[in-house]
Amino acid sequence: MSSNIAGKVVVLTGASAGLGQATARHLSALGATVVLGARRADRINALAAEINAQGGKALAIVTDVTQFAQVQNLVDTAVKTYGRIDVMLNNAGLMPHSPLERQKVADWDQMVDVNIKGVLYGIGAALPHMKAQMAGHIINVSSVAGHKVRPGSAVYAATKAAVLMFSEGLRQEVKPYNIRTTVISPGAIDTDLPTSISEADVAENIKKFYDEYAIPAGSFARVVEFAMSQPPEVDINEVLFRPTRQEL
Numbered sequence: 001m002s003s004n005i006a007g008k009v010v011v012l013t014g015a016s017a018g019l020g021q022a023t024a025r026h027l028s029a030l031g032a033t034v035v036l037g038a039r040r041a042d043r044i045n046a047l048a049a050e051i052n053a054q055g056g057k058a059l060a061i062v063t064d065v066t067q068f069a070q071v072q073n074l075v076d077t078a079v080k081t082y083g084r085i086d087v088m089l090n091n092a093g094l095m096p097h098s099p100l101e102r103q104k105v106a107d108w109d110q111m112v113d114v115n116i117k118g119v120l121y122g123i124g125a126a127l128p129h130m131k132a133q134m135a136g137h138i139i140n141v142s143s144v145a146g147h148k149v150r151p152g153s154a155v156y157a158a159t160k161a162a163v164l165m166f167s168e169g170l171r172q173e174v175k176p177y178n179i180r181t182t183v184i185s186p187g188a189i190d191t192d193l194p195t196s197i198s199e200a201d202v203a204e205n206i207k208k209f210y211d212e213y214a215i216p217a218g219s220f221a222r223v224v225e226f227a228m229s230q231p232p233e234v235d236i237n238e239v240l241f242r243p244t245r246q247e248l
């Protein structure tokens with residue numbers, strides 16, 4: 001059991017796969033209570049059952065982060081069930097890369113709705129509880145793409161740059177309430193993320209890149225652990241990390 005993690009109530013969005021799933025397992029093994037939000041009931045129910053069977057504490061709540069009422073329900077149910085919320089991990093996201101000239105308007109809309117508005121909704125839902133507690137930790141997931149744009153990644157990069165920017169605004173706003181804020185920007189990690197790409201040629205290139213460079217999801221979970229496990233007076237505001245071999 002790691003100090004500053006055991007007993008904490010952690011709400012995670014996008015917990016059905018990839019980084020969210022790996023982090024739920026990792027934090028649970030360190031003694032945290034995890035509240036799993038995602039759209040796919042079968043997957044989060046199975047993950048909650050697995051964690052509970054191993055002696056952990058997990059609750060699954062079907063949540064589409066594009067619906068504020070559902071995100072509020074996720075957070076409010078966590079607080080009703082466990083009495084508090086210590087960490088809100090706004091992780092759900094998707095990355096349907098394509099050049100702008102292909103007019104993938106539905107993909108643009110979805111990235112704005114999930115990657116930007118979904119994170120804002122998580123912040124909005126968690127803040128009233130954290131203010132009342134005079135404690136809490138909001139962790140938002142950006143990306144290396146929030147720092148560097150490439151052809152084909154314009155919209156995704158813009159959504160991740162937005163997360164960096166409003167996370168810094170949030171950091172300053174919540175000073176009076178003793179709330180910590182962290183934004184994590186990972187490089188290529190081996191998850192289902194590239195499957196959100198709908199253009200075949202773009203998907204093939206990204207797959208090659210991930211096959212060559214991607215590192216396991218545990219790398220991200222350990223960064224969350226690092227930020228969470230600091231003593232209360234230490235606020236890790238930003239972590240940018242990549243596979244050692246990743247150049248860009």
Ligand code: NAD
Nearest residue numbers: 014016017018019064065091092093143188189191192193
């Ligand atoms: P993933 O596709 O494996 O998981 C994404 C999760 O988000 C899934 O559980 C998915 O169901 C969920 N999700 C998508 N839309 C949702 C919605 N409307 N409501 C609720 N949940 C929704 O990908 P991942 O790599 O685990 O991605 C997690 C986060 O990490 C994303 O924000 C992504 O942009 C970011 N990220 C990933 C990488 C990487 O290389 N894997 C790199 C940088 C940043």
